[in-house]
Amino acid sequence: MAGAVPTPPVEARLRLARSGFTLDVDLEIPGRGVTGLFGPSGAGKTTILRALAGIERMTDARVTVAGETWDDTATGRHVPPHRRRAGYVFQEPSLFPHLDVRRNIGYGHRRTPAGERRIDVEEAVEWLGVRPLLDRRPDGLSGGERQRVAIARALVTSPRLLLLDEPISALDRESRAAIIPYLERLPAHLSMPIVYVSHSLRDIARLADHLVWLVDGRVRESGDCAEIVARIGDRGGVPEEAGALVEATVSRHEPADHLTVLDGPWGPILVRRLARETGAPVRLQILASDVSLGARPEEDTSILNQFPMRVAALGETAPGEVRVELRGRAGDGPPLLATVMARSARHLGLREGVDVVARVKAVAVLE
């Protein structure tokens, strides 16, 4: 499954001019891993996906995937969707109502020439846990089950690009929680680039490695997911989600106190006991509202996690409220965000380059 040759990135230059909406993007999507496409409704995320799949024509397009040109308006080239090998999972589960689950999954597989098959039906069924559903009909399945079948169905065409258009947005909370573990484990099995569209920063933060932030048909930012997530925060329209994404590994457990110690970018991080083995990677989210700042470390406090940091940037986000971006004192590592009152910022003399201690009240483990 994992190829020895690195896959070239997906290059897409797309322009669409419609009354009331213009899309103008120049994307480079890494050839492996999950690229999140984040933005508010109407930003053009679905349009981009449809253009990549070839089911929507652009005014101007140049799309290259795995070395093949799928679209080039300059030369008039447009590879039709059925020849593209772009797997697409739509927002509403769109299983064929006249076929049972087995035949739904088999639909694309049958139309994939044997020489091109890299993923077989058995594997996809295992990864998505849909074996018990094989003889059922779509109208008897829950939303989450239908989406898992839809993903399996898209995978067995051995696509060169997997497009997921808000696959869990239309599901209820329970179904969503049930399906996310499958989505998290999926990229490890696959060698093709995956584009995951969502308007939920939380979902994207869990799944994406690379992030593209789309607003009003244009790319606002793109880059490493953790970096961008830290910057989106309230500017992305989700102030309560403003926070940092941190990658850490399990260092050891302290069962007596029901704690796990993680090896983080700024030192050890203590969290509630995790059922993970030593050395396992963990992704954390630290909300800006859960970080407070002080001039020096405090001994007499209930807060377990304190890190020596340095102020990298700060700016007012709301009247009387300041968002501070912090980095490790060595200048490296991911950013940490803190929300403090303007008065406190003044009191502490916060400026670019000032050393502070960040006290983290709560660390959310994304799993």
Next chain:
Amino acid sequence: MNLSLTAADRAAIVVSLELAAVTTLVLLVLGTPLAWWLARTRSRWRTPVEALTALPLVLPPTVLGFYLLVILGPRGPVGSLWEAMGGDRIVFSFPGLVIGSVLYSLPFVVQPLQNAFTGVGRRPLEVAATLRASPLDRFLSVAVPLARPGFLTATALAFAHTLGEFGVVLMVGGNIPGRTQVVSIAIYDHVEALEYGAAHTLAAVMLVFSFVVLLAMYALNRSFEAPRL
């Protein structure tokens, strides 16, 4: 009252059934691509074509029959060309009846099919495209099965509607016993000749037959109902 059927009556029944069967088949072959185009196109030709297709619904059958007689007749534009190329006279022949019936029952096939295709929607076809199905493949493996109720309705309507034709058939066919005399006209002739027994028998036979055919069609329709999500 004489209730038995003459040989001419039996011939009329056969002609009617043959006409209905052939017309239905021709309409399914011609009407399906037309209905598909109408359901999917965004061209500005759609509206005039829709209106034309629906014309036989509102046009008095004798008007349609009259124009067909004129056009297909030996002195008409199509008829004269056809006969000049060595073809047999179209009017007053079974093929002429078929042409007339096809036009007369056209909307009864195209409209249910068009509605059924529209009902399928774009999404299943987009999905099929991303699953490597070519346009024809998508049509046959997704659109047609999902439009199955429409096909059954179209077939039932075309058959039943053709069986009941009178005006068009009379004009174009000429009421030739054994060749273009259909049951509806035979019944009329019997009534004119005060042969009520024969008229009763023919009418009853056709009524029962038509009802049974329709019953079978709709029962089939139910058992094939594609589940809607």
